[in-house]
Amino acid sequence: MSSDVLQASRGLSPPKGEAIAIKGISKRFGSIVGVDNVDLHVEAGEFLSLLGPSGSGKTTLLMMLAGFETPSSGSITLGSRDLTHVPPNKRGIGMVFQRYALFPHMSVAQNVAFPLKMRGLAKAEIAPLVEQALARVRLQDYGGRAPAQLSGGQQQRVAVARALVFQPPVLLMDEPLGALDKKLREELQIEIKTLHASLGVTIIYVTHDQEEALTMSDRIAVMDKGRIQQLGSPVSLYHEPNSSFVADFIGKMNFLKGIVSGLDDRSIAITVSGQTISVARSQLGGRDDVAIGRPVQIAARPESLSPTQNGEGAIAGDIETTIFLGSHRTLIVRSDDGTQLQVQVPSSHRDSGVEQRGRAFVRLDPGAVRVFAGED
Incomplete structure (x- = not known):
């Protein structure tokens, strides 16, 4: 024994x-x-x-x-x-x-x-x-x-x-x-x-x-x-x-194509869907070979996107459908450049003004994204 x-x-x-x-x-x-x-x-x-x-x-x-x-x-x-x-x-x-x-x-x-x-x-x-x-x-x-x-x-x-x-x-x-x-x-x-x-x-x-x-x-x-x-x-x-x-396999993820439009030791300026956002270099995953004019891929969780009534500084598109998931709703938005986005909205926000269908503006939280260099 x-x-x-x-x-x-x-x-x-x-x-x-x-x-x-x-x-x-x-x-x-x-x-x-x-x-x-x-x-x-x-x-x-x-x-x-x-x-x-x-x-x-x-x-x-x-x-x-x-x-x-x-x-x-x-x-x-x-x-x-x-x-x-x-x-x-x-x-x-x-x-x-x-x-x-x-x-x-x-x-x-x-x-x-x-x-x-x-x-x-x-x-x-x-x-x-x-x-x-x-x-x-x-x-x-x-x-x-x-x-x-x-x-x-x-x-x-x-x-x-x-x-x-x-x-x-x-x-x-x-x-x-x-x-x-x-x-x-x-x-x-x-x-x-x-x-x-x-x-x-x-x-x-x-x-x-x-x-x-x-x-x-x-x-x-x-x-x-x-x-x-x-x-x-x-x-x-x-x-x-x-x-x-890994970004795609762990949880739900949106991927947006961007172009590097500015660069310094601490931050990266990226133009995406006609808007320019600034992200910290610490948000860069994988290869660190970014350069002005080169393409990057922006990975954004559905909860890091939010609908807004103001189109300034936001990604414009159309709501294709809305999915109710209990604790939250997911808006499926097709941006004007053809990218499909999932936008998570808490179900408690019943008076947020979000429509089931129609025109939408989506704001991206620059501090909550991940950037991958050299990926078309």
């Missing part, structure tokens, strides 16, 4: 998570590169999400961490242990899949007990650990049921309990909420985040849902083409993306 499980069976505090060091990891499938020379350090107890579109390499990277894929090169270290070539059942890592992977012929309690049985624990030792694990996911009264008698959300919680029952230092989650409806998915996001805070386990979470990653993560690694394009906190990625790809 391992010392960690022994601690849990005696009612002691669960062990904290361990750090993971990924160095130069690559995975090739013939001529196709799935993961390309990735370096990543995950802090002990951190909740880190791997976020990216299909084919970005996030799941392949997770499978190498789990031991289900063998790296073509590089190393994986958990704490002081080299896991690079350790088989999955020897890694001591918990894993939760999108499709639950519960055994249909076993009860809920038997499913949760399975990892403990594989580790050679006696029945008397297993029972309290299973009870504790089910209580953590609020299913303590469901141990005798079959998986088929549970809802999708309940089945996923059983899968989480099974992954945590042997007190692993690391929990890997591969799109675990992807099969659930939006409301249930949002509820389980909060449950998983709360569980993480109480246990201190290290979680690496794969998702293609950027809202999910923003909600749950301490840090996010945005992946594309097998590489990490940017790594940072949800706030930094949302407000300070380093490329148009």
Whole structure:
């Protein structure tokens, strides 16, 4: 019986998570590169999400961490242990899949007990650990049921309990909420985040849902083409993306074409849709090769645009449609130069004078945009 499980069976505090060091990891499938020379350090107890579109390499990277894929090169270290070539059942890592992977012929309690049985624990030792694990996911009264008698959300919680029952230092989650409806998915996001805070386990979470990653993560690694394009906190990625790809992938974003019309050590003047705005050089993401007369791309969140009755200094256009989203409305505006803009207006502003359709003027907040140089 391992010392960690022994601690849990005696009612002691669960062990904290361990750090993971990924160095130069690559995975090739013939001529196709799935993961390309990735370096990543995950802090002990951190909740880190791997976020990216299909084919970005996030799941392949997770499978190498789990031991289900063998790296073509590089190393994986958990704490002081080299896991690079350790088989999955020897890694001591918990894993939760999108499709639950519960055994249909076993009860809920038997499913949760399975990892403990594989580790050679006696029945008397297993029972309290299973009870504790089910209580953590609020299913303590469901141990005798079959998986088929549970809802999708309940089945996923059983899968989480099974992954945590042997007190692993690391929990890997591969799109675990992807099969659930939006409301249930949002509820389980909060449950998983709360569980993480109480246990201190290290979680690496794969998702293609950027809202999910923003909600749950301490840090996010945005992946594309097998590489990490940017790594940072949800706030930094949302407000300070380093490329148009990250800007577009994290949250909703408007992109406007501009031309540099002035330049000094601290600021950049940009002409966009017939108006000139001034932005700080610190708002420049990616390459710092701006020059007067060169094109730039301005990235502006919908909340950094606002409708105005005064056309002076504003972008003129026509409202194509209005979308009501509860806490806010989104105006879809087609500017006079043909650019489609999303403008977010709080629903509480009922008397703002914003029409459902017709002519509109949109003011851009220069201090809330991101600028990318050399992008047509």
